[in-house]
Amino acid sequence: MTDTIPMIHEDALPGHESALDPKPEWQPRYPGSGRLAGKVAIVTGADSGIGRAVAALFAREGADVAILYLCEQDDAEETADIVRSEGRRALTIAGDVGDKAFCENAVAQVVAQLGKLDILVNNAGEQHPDKDITDISEQQLRRTFQTNIFGMFFLVQAARPHLKSGAAIVNCTSVTMYNGSKDLLDYSATKGAITAFTRSLSENLIGDGIRVNAVAPGPIWTPLNPCGGADEEKLATFGEKTPIGRPGQPNEIAPSFLFLACDDASYMSGQVLHPNGGMIVNG
Incomplete structure (x- = not known):
């Protein structure tokens, strides 16, 4: 794909989970059932954070994971x-989800x-904090949309x-x-585009028996924030404004993805789950 915008290097994205202190908690909390x-799942952004926790939990529940x-x-x-270690097959594939050819390959x-x-989890994303809208460069704007929403379109098109x-x-x-x-x-x-995409794609695919849902996490301790340009003051109080009073851990979010991916959610499509520390939102 010749028109893919080069990755921005103004920060340390995507960031090493191994460099975080304290380490995010990815471990599944219960035995698999x-x-x-027998399922095969793709999880994007599965090297760390929520993606790693989802991959670990899916494997515990019997899925092979790309x-x-x-x-x-x-x-x-x-x-x-x-x-x-859960007895499942794993496949690692490096590349940019904002590149249509990569998604197809x-x-x-x-x-x-x-x-x-059987399962596609579109989790990969990037963020770049800016105090003023005029500080957002055209390159950054295009790059953020390319990763966060174009990549979902490209992967669904390839997977369909x-x-x-x-x-x-x-x-x-x-x-x-x-x-x-x-x-x-x-x-x-x-993220607003992703929610609209989820609801519309559900309407598009449900007639063929393919369910489409989403998860809307609150502040979660992953490499995205410390490596995505958040300042020390924000990191020091990260997640404290939630009613629960702390950031969430990846293994507190992964069960929402599991529920929506498995037959427990067979009557749910076009919906959004909100593991966000108790914040009340209009879902």
Whole structure:
């Protein structure tokens, strides 16, 4: 794809999970019950954060997992080891979800090596805080949309021929879509687009038995914030404004993705779950 905008290097994105202190909690909290037995899932941004926790939980519940990530190979390989430790197959694929050709090649590789595709989790995203809208460069604006929403379109387009009745798509939106974020104008705008995309795609695919839902996390301790330009003051109080009074951990969010991906949610499509520390939003 020749018109893909180069990645911005103004910050440390996507960031190494291994560099965080304290470490995010990705470990599944309970034994598996086979809710995804025999399934094959793609999880984007699965090298760290919420994506790693989702991959770990999916594997515990019986799924083979393809781990799509941008460039943090050491983190991605650790996630793959976690999946394999649960007795499941893991496949790591590095590349930019904002590149349509990469998405097509990645899906083809998953189907060729893992045999099929049942679940697509669109989790990868990027953010770049700015105090003033005039500080957002055209390159940054295009890049944020390219990763956060164009990548979802590209992956769904690539996956669609392989998704049969009973398949599930789960997108990651954000509490910023509902509450807004004065310093994350472009990021929150993409999350609004993701929610609208989720609802519309559900209407488009439900007749073929493919469910589409989303999860809207609140402030979660992952590499996205410390490596995405958040200042020390924000990090020192990160998550404290939630009613629960702290940031969430990735393994507190992963069960929402599992629920929407498995047959427990067989009567749900076009919906958004809100693991956000108790913030009340208009869902």
